[in-house]
Amino acid sequence: MFKTELCDLLGIQYPILQGGMVWVSYNELCAAVSNSGGLGILAGGSMTADELREEIRLVKEKTDKPFGANIPVVKPDSESLVNVAIEEEVDIISTSAGNPKRFTQKIHDAGLKVIHVSPSPQLAAKAAEAGVDAIVAEGIEAGGHDGFEEITTMALVPQVVETVDIPVIAAGGIADFRGFVAALSLGAKGVQIGTRFAATREAQGHPDFKKAIIDAGPTGTAITGRGFGPTRSVRNRLTDQILEMERRGAGLEELLKMIGTGRSRRATQDGDVEEGTIYCGQIAGMIRELKSVEEVFTEIIEGAEVLINELGKVSTASR
Amino acid sequence: MFKTELCDLLGIQYPILQGGMVWVSYNELCAAVSNSGGLGILAGGSMTADELREEIRLVKEKTDKPFGANIPVVKPDSESLVNVAIEEEVDIISTSAGNPKRFTQKIHDAGLKVIHVSPSPQLAAKAAEAGVDAIVAEGIEAGGHDGFEEITTMALVPQVVETVDIPVIAAGGIADFRGFVAALSLGAKGVQIGTRFAATREAQGHPDFKKAIIDAGPTGTAITGRGFGPTRSVRNRLTDQILEMERRGAGLEELLKMIGTGRSRRATQDGDVEEGTIYCGQIAGMIRELKSVEEVFTEIIEGAEVLINELGKVSTASR
Numbered sequence: 034m035f036k037t038e039l040c041d042l043l044g045i046q047y048p049i050l051q052g053g054m055v056w057v058s059y060n061e062l063c064a065a066v067s068n069s070g071g072l073g074i075l076a077g078g079s080m081t082a083d084e085l086r087e088e089i090r091l092v093k094e095k096t097d098k099p100f101g102a103n104i105p106v107v108k109p110d111s112e113s114l115v116n117v118a119i120e121e122e123v124d125i126i127s128t129s130a131g132n133p134k135r136f137t138q139k140i141h142d143a144g145l146k147v148i149h150v151s152p153s154p155q156l157a158a159k160a161a162e163a164g165v166d167a168i169v170a171e172g173i174e175a176g177g178h179d180g181f182e183e184i185t186t187m188a189l190v191p192q193v194v195e196t197v198d199i200p201v202i203a204a205g206g207i208a209d210f211r212g213f214v215a216a217l218s219l220g221a222k223g224v225q226i227g228t229r230f231a232a233t234r235e236a237q238g239h240p241d242f243k244k245a246i247i248d249a250g251p252t253g254t255a256i257t258g259r260g261f262g263p264t265r266s267v268r269n270r271l272t273d274q275i276l277e278m279e280r281r282g283a284g285l286e287e288l289l290k291m292i293g294t295g296r297s298r299r300a301t302q303d304g305d306v307e308e309g310t311i312y313c314g315q316i317a318g319m320i321r322e323l324k325s326v327e328e329v330f331t332e333i334i335e336g337a338e339v340l341i342n343e344l345g346k347v348s349t350a351s352r
Numbered sequence: 353m354f355k356t357e358l359c360d361l362l363g364i365q366y367p368i369l370q371g372g373m374v375w376v377s378y379n380e381l382c383a384a385v386s387n388s389g390g391l392g393i394l395a396g397g398s399m400t401a402d403e404l405r406e407e408i409r410l411v412k413e414k415t416d417k418p419f420g421a422n423i424p425v426v427k428p429d430s431e432s433l434v435n436v437a438i439e440e441e442v443d444i445i446s447t448s449a450g451n452p453k454r455f456t457q458k459i460h461d462a463g464l465k466v467i468h469v470s471p472s473p474q475l476a477a478k479a480a481e482a483g484v485d486a487i488v489a490e491g492i493e494a495g496g497h498d499g500f501e502e503i504t505t506m507a508l509v510p511q512v513v514e515t516v517d518i519p520v521i522a523a524g525g526i527a528d529f530r531g532f533v534a535a536l537s538l539g540a541k542g543v544q545i546g547t548r549f550a551a552t553r554e555a556q557g558h559p560d561f562k563k564a565i566i567d568a569g570p571t572g573t574a575i576t577g578r579g580f581g582p583t584r585s586v587r588n589r590l591t592d593q594i595l596e597m598e599r600r601g602a603g604l605e606e607l608l609k610m611i612g613t614g615r616s617r618r619a620t621q622d623g624d625v626e627e628g629t630i631y632c633g634q635i636a637g638m639i640r641e642l643k644s645v646e647e648v649f650t651e652i653i654e655g656a657e658v659l660i661n662e663l664g665k666v667s668t669a670s671r
Contacts, residue, residue, distance in 0.1 A: 034667065034668060036666060037665055037666055049423070078532075153570060153571060154545075154570045155570070155571075162380045170505065172504065173504065174504045174506055174507050182570070182571045183575075184570060184571065184634060185491065185492065185504040185505065185506065185525055185634060186494050186504065186506045186639075187491065187493055187495045187504065187505045187506050187524070187525030187531060187534065187635070188524070188525045188570070188633075188634040188635045188637060188638070189570075189615045191528070191638055192530070192570050192637050192638060195638075198638045204364060205504075205506070206504055206506030207506070209510070211509075211510045211513075211537055211538050211539055212506060212510070212538070214537040214663065215506065215534040215535075215537040215538050216534075216538075217661060217663060218530055218533040218534040218536075218537050218663065219530050219531070220530055220590075250474060251473045251474070251501070251503060251508075251511050252472060252474075252485050252501045252503065256502075260599065280579065280601060281601040282599060282600040282601025282602075283601075296619055314507075315503060315504060315507040316506070316507045318503075318507060318511050319507070319511060319514075330530070337662065337667060338667050340537060341660075341663045341664055341666075341667045342664075342667075344533065344536060344537065344660045344663065345357065345660055345664050346659075346660075347354060347356055347536065348353065348354055348656060348657050349353060
């Protein structure tokens with residue numbers, strides 16, 4: 034049993050959210066997470082409005098539990114995506130990459146909850162002012178798009194907790210019961226887990242993409258785009274090239290031209306793990322096999338109960 | 353009350369070590385930490401062998417509790433420093449920056465314990481093979497010299513715990529009871545705290561150096577030297593200059609010439625907080641006032657007991 038105020042807010046059993054990962058978080062993963070007691074989140078970031086509508090309907094065929102959709106505010110069609118999420122009645126909209134103020138009122142008027150992903154206490158404060166219901170405080174260890182601020186989860190979460198009055202969800206560097214309890218210790222009321230769920234059977238994605246996460250190891254990811262839009266992915270031929278260009282001081286235009294578009298899709302859908310971008314968190318080093326969503330949940334919850342019990346013994350142990 | 357196996361190993365009351373910070377960790381800080389129940393550690397990194405001898409003697413006048421000295425293996429006079437630490441009978445030698453194998457046997461033959469600071473599971477495994485008694489797993493959020501691997505504490509600690517069979521001490525991003533309990537949750541048997549102790553009354557250091565830590569805020573530190581020797585310090589005129597040079601792809605020679613030597617001393621001793629290097633962890637954002645060592649200990653231990661009690665309630669709460 035695990036219950037925090039976040040469970041009440043979102044209507045879920047365990048305070049565990051699944052990150053809305055582009056090309057990865059589709060109906061099967063989303064429904065499996067919600068059916069396991071967490072909050073599944075569809076990746077609006079890699080869907081058209083029509084695709085999102087279809088995916089929402091497919092989730093609803095597979096679960097009657099709450100679930101959500103992530104919508105990057107800066108995405109050109111973000112307004113259509115928000116409209117679809119409202120029309121098709123998801124329970125929670127997670128906004129990221131941009132100011133949530135643009136949609137907060139509309140989402141609340143429709144009776145949905147909104148949570149916003151923030152990489153710094155300053156941006157978290159801004160989102161709280163905009164009226165969001167909860168904040169995902171995401172550290173630089175997270176996969177995909179990261180904050181320019183490069184604040185780690187360990188440093189970020191307690192500062193966001195001290196900054197805002199709404200529940201904080203920790204993200205970045207969390208893949209198991211240890212990370213889960215550590216996040217709660219830092220003051221979070223729940224966690225958002227990405228990479229661990231990307232390496233599940235239910236996640237969308239090419240087998241070679243999932244294998245790349247499992248094989249990454251402790252030092253297998255890198256941040257590229259520090260100057261213009263930091264993202265974390267598995268080191269491969271592409272990241273080596275980008276990092277080399279960055280080291281020699283290549284300009285933005287040259288970098289963007291080389292990177293082009295569609296790199297994430299290329300790795301995740303097509304399995305081109307050398308020339309595509311394998312978005313992946315640093316905690317990949319702890320991920321050594323493909324699991325089912327249910328296994329991931331069971332291990333986190335059971336492990337956390339044992340761990341918290343052990344912490345209790347440490348704190349009362351007499352000399 | 354807090355007791356882990358690390359307390360037995362090192363003969364201390366609380367599993368809290370104070371990092372051996374150059375120009376900061378002298379006899380007053382070291383003795384205060386040990387007298388508070390933790391392990392004070394002198395900064396051999398900024399001392400000559402004669403200075404270290406004198407500092408050890410001064411600590412012994414102020415406490416009869418165990419304490420240690422940190423000695424960077426790559427420092428040209430590291431062997432003399434180790435010899436002095438053994439002759440003057442510190443209890444623990446903490447090695448860093450280099451392979452501890454060079455000194456492990458000698459330290460053990462003298463009846464002292466040795467712990468080694470590692471930024472990656474691979475280097476931790478190497479240190480464990482060399483026979484050290486415990487590992488400090490230090491994440492990229494830590495101040496001063498960091499690993500090229502840039503692994504965060506959240507991702508690093510559980511991987512080191514799974515890699516070695518000796519106690520792991522978490523470092524990087526820890527300044528209060530939240531970080532302390534989070535570290536124990538990640539599998540560490542204790543913590544090493546730097547920056548929080550640098551901003552105490554007992555720490556050596558110019559008032560403006562301590563003020564710079566307190567004023568840093570959540571995004572006030574930066575990593576420089578990514579290509580040749582990453583260090584984390586407070587952003588100032590100097591780091592801005594270095595970062596600008598790095599962005600335009602400046603070569604190693606040009607960078608080293610500009611940086612020169614003595615920058616840390618200049619900030620820490622002389623208080624030149626614009627042209628000196630203010631080594632400082634990212635957790636500075638959580639540090640908002642100068643405290644005494646005793647206050648820091650009391651707040652961590654009391655806060656941790658309350659927090660662990662609350663975690664127990666979350667894990668058994670029924671729906």
